[in-house]
Amino acid sequence: MKKNAFSNRALTQRLGFSLLTLVTLLTVIPILAVFAYIIAKGAPAISWEFLSGFPRQGMRAGGVLPAIVGTFYLTLGTAIFSVPLGVAAAIYLAEYARENWLTRLIRIAIINLAGIPSVVYGLFGLGLFVFFLRFGTSLLSASLTLSIMTLPVIISAAEEALRAVPQAFRTVSVSLGGTRWQTIRRIVLPQALPGIITGVILGLERAAGETAPILFTGAAFFLPRLPHSPFDATMALPYHLFVISTQVPEMPIQIQYGTALVLIAFVLGMNLIATVIRSRARAKRQW
Amino acid sequence: MDKSLNWRETIITAVIKACGYSAILFVGLIFFFLLREGLPALSQVPLADLFSQRWYPIEAYYGILPLITGSLIVTLGAMLVAIPFGIGTAVFIAEIAPRWARDILKPFVELLGGLPSVVLGFLGILVLSPFLRVFLDLPTGLTALAGSLLLGGIAIPTIVSIAEDALDSVPRSYREGALAMGATRWQTIWRVTLPAARSGVLTAIMLGVGRAIGETMAVMMVTGNAPVLATRWNSLFMPARTMTATIAAEMGEVANASTHYHVLFFIGLVLFLISLVVNVTASSVVFRQKKRAERVLS
Numbered sequence: 001m002k003k004n005a006f007s008n009r010a011l012t013q014r015l016g017f018s019l020l021t022l023v024t025l026l027t028v029i030p031i032l033a034v035f036a037y038i039i040a041k042g043a044p045a046i047s048w049e050f051l052s053g054f055p056r057q058g059m060r061a062g063g064v065l066p067a068i069v070g071t072f073y074l075t076l077g078t079a080i081f082s083v084p085l086g087v088a089a090a091i092y093l094a095e096y097a098r099e100n101w102l103t104r105l106i107r108i109a110i111i112n113l114a115g116i117p118s119v120v121y122g123l124f125g126l127g128l129f130v131f132f133l134r135f136g137t138s139l140l141s142a143s144l145t146l147s148i149m150t151l152p153v154i155i156s157a158a159e160e161a162l163r164a165v166p167q168a169f170r171t172v173s174v175s176l177g178g179t180r181w182q183t184i185r186r187i188v189l190p191q192a193l194p195g196i197i198t199g200v201i202l203g204l205e206r207a208a209g210e211t212a213p214i215l216f217t218g219a220a221f222f223l224p225r226l227p228h229s230p231f232d233a234t235m236a237l238p239y240h241l242f243v244i245s246t247q248v249p250e251m252p253i254q255i256q257y258g259t260a261l262v263l264i265a266f267v268l269g270m271n272l273i274a275t276v277i278r279s280r281a282r283a284k285r286q287w
Numbered sequence: 288m289d290k291s292l293n294w295r296e297t298i299i300t301a302v303i304k305a306c307g308y309s310a311i312l313f314v315g316l317i318f319f320f321l322l323r324e325g326l327p328a329l330s331q332v333p334l335a336d337l338f339s340q341r342w343y344p345i346e347a348y349y350g351i352l353p354l355i356t357g358s359l360i361v362t363l364g365a366m367l368v369a370i371p372f373g374i375g376t377a378v379f380i381a382e383i384a385p386r387w388a389r390d391i392l393k394p395f396v397e398l399l400g401g402l403p404s405v406v407l408g409f410l411g412i413l414v415l416s417p418f419l420r421v422f423l424d425l426p427t428g429l430t431a432l433a434g435s436l437l438l439g440g441i442a443i444p445t446i447v448s449i450a451e452d453a454l455d456s457v458p459r460s461y462r463e464g465a466l467a468m469g470a471t472r473w474q475t476i477w478r479v480t481l482p483a484a485r486s487g488v489l490t491a492i493m494l495g496v497g498r499a500i501g502e503t504m505a506v507m508m509v510t511g512n513a514p515v516l517a518t519r520w521n522s523l524f525m526p527a528r529t530m531t532a533t534i535a536a537e538m539g540e541v542a543n544a545s546t547h548y549h550v551l552f553f554i555g556l557v558l559f560l561i562s563l564v565v566n567v568t569a570s571s572v573v574f575r576q577k578k579r580a581e582r583v584l585s
Contacts, residue, residue: 009471009473009474010471012471012473013471013472013473013474016473016476017383017473019375020375020378020379020383021379021383023371023372023375023376023379024375024376024379024380024384024392026372027372027373027375027376027396027443027447028376028392028395028396030440031395031396031398031399034399034402034406034407034410037410037414038406038410084306085306085309088302088303088306088307089306089307089309089310091303091306091307092303092304092306092307093307096300096303096304096307097307102308105311106307106308106310106311107570108567108570109310109311109313109314110310111566111567111569111570112314112562112563112566112567113310113313113314114566115494115497115498115501115562115563115565115566116317116501116559116562117500117501117502117503117531117558117559117562118501118502118503119501119503119531119534119535119555119558120317120321120501120534120555120558120559120562121317122534122535122538123320123321123324123534123538123551123552123555124316124317124320124321126538127320127321127323127324127552128316128320131543132320148313148317151309151310151313152310155310179292179296180296180300181295181296181299181300202401205401206401208403209401209402209403209404209405209406210403211403211404211405211503211504212503212504212531212535215535215538215539216538216539238403238405238406238504239405241405241406241409242405242408242409242504242508245408245409245412245413245508246412246508253413256409256413260406260409260410263403263405263406264402264403264406267401267402267403268398268401271398271401275394
């Protein structure tokens with residue numbers, strides 16, 4: 001009788017574990033399948049001409065160079081605004097802020113920024129940067145919009161990296177006569193740098209793949225040349241993929257898969273760099 | 288020398304402080320601009336018309352009800368996929384998987400989180416919706432269901448990451464206590480670990496909902512974008528149109544400061560308020576725990 005109860009429980013456990021294993025496999029296998037499918041279908045389209053050429057014949061032929069360059073500029077522009085601001089905000093939260101209502105308000109604001117739908121960022125960018133500040137539909141407006149969207153990711157990652165630096169480092173620096181800022185700049189920041197860089201890249205990775213925030217702030221359907229100034233509109237990989245998969249009739253399928261492959265290679269490449277920096281820093285760390 | 292050092296220190300402190308407050312400023316600015324551009328809609332369209340059942344802006348029908356129900360049904364469908372698979376995977380990773388599997392699985396699921404939603408939408412058009420059309424024998428595969436399936440995939444990484452953190456932070460002694468009393472590992476998971484991590488798991492689900500309701504591109508590409516009022520369950524098998532998709536699809540073509548323009552901003556305002564409620568509620572739970580950063584990052 002007792003033995004029976006035990007084996008029932010063992011059976012339940014075995015069934016339960018099998019079920020959860022199945023659920024996990026059903027989650028993981030589609031992810032693998034998505035990547036494998038895009039790589040398999042997109043690889044034949046990749047050639048030097050595809051990567052370095054302009055779209056031709058109403059995008060039905062040619063390459064994706066202006067979209068690659070555009071996404072690169074957008075990512076760079078986003079970094080220029082969001083990295084200094086985000087890291088400074090993280091320094092404030094980790095090194096200066098006291099636990100009071102204002103700091104709590106800042107944290108709630110950061111969590112909210114992280115949760116606002118990307119298309120609402122697009123509306124905000126349209127209202128503030130494109131119309132109110134008269135930057136027009138431009139690289140500048142789109143980069144600024146993406147910067148604000150990326151900010152919460154960078155702040156959170158940088159703050160975590162700063163907090164991970166042991167308190168003793170600061171105590172020693174201050175006891176040797178260093179001011180607060182000297183301590184932060186010469187001691188804390190260098191130690192936290194790998195963590196900060198990892199967070200920054202992961203934030204920028206998301207910005208690079210976004211479409212909705214740039215739809216009405218800076219993305220161009222087609223441009224015969226590369227953008228010359230921050231006030232030019234630009235093509236971008238995610239928007240280009242959207243355009244050729246929904247707006248262009250009789251679009252050759254191979255070019256679509258090729259573009260998708262270039263986009264995920266761009267994004268995953270950034271992810272890979274972040275992972276390498278993180279694991280290297282962990283191996284070298286002395287604390 | 289000392290004096291200039293002091294001076295520098297003061298300026299730098301002030302700059303850092305200002306940057307620290309910037310997050311509040313930006314939330315304020317976003318809210319302000321949505322109000323500024325969205326509120327005129329209320330004076331230009333009578334409230335009864337705004338919450339009516341017909342969205343057809345070309346003939347000045349601005350009823351946002353079908354868009355709201357569209358967002359709701361797609362999100363609901365997404366949660367039916369994302370909650371069991373997300374929580375199940377989180378439990379597997381946190382409680383059952385051996386260490387090596389865990390080290391592979393977590394970054395792997397997070398990789399999905401980094402996949403641009405436009406890529407998922409693209410596969411949705413080419414692979415998922417033709418499959419659904421044939422498999423379920425529907426007139427078109429571009430339905431709320433296709434949107435739900437993609438959104439489920441998009442919400443899963445958020446749910447897995449946060450729920451796994453919550454399970455992971457349940458003290459070891461809870462599990463050891465249960466096992467010492469003779470419970471199986473399965474019983475320990477269901478009766479001890481999961482209940483102890485309840486608030487974190489709820490946060491995970493809420494933020495997953497937030498992620499799903501705000502998602503734009505993938506949904507716009509696969510739901511067929513028909514603004515029909517969703518009233519019954521089989522609406523899931525018909526085309527639908529969400530609030531986010533409406534903004535994204537139509538904002539590019541409206542005249543600046545027209546009624547249509549203001550109504551689209553008003554929809555943005557509604558979305559902003561929804562995300563505000565979801566995130567403030569979720570964060571009131573988060574504040575009781577640590578690892579806040581990972582929540583924002585997920």
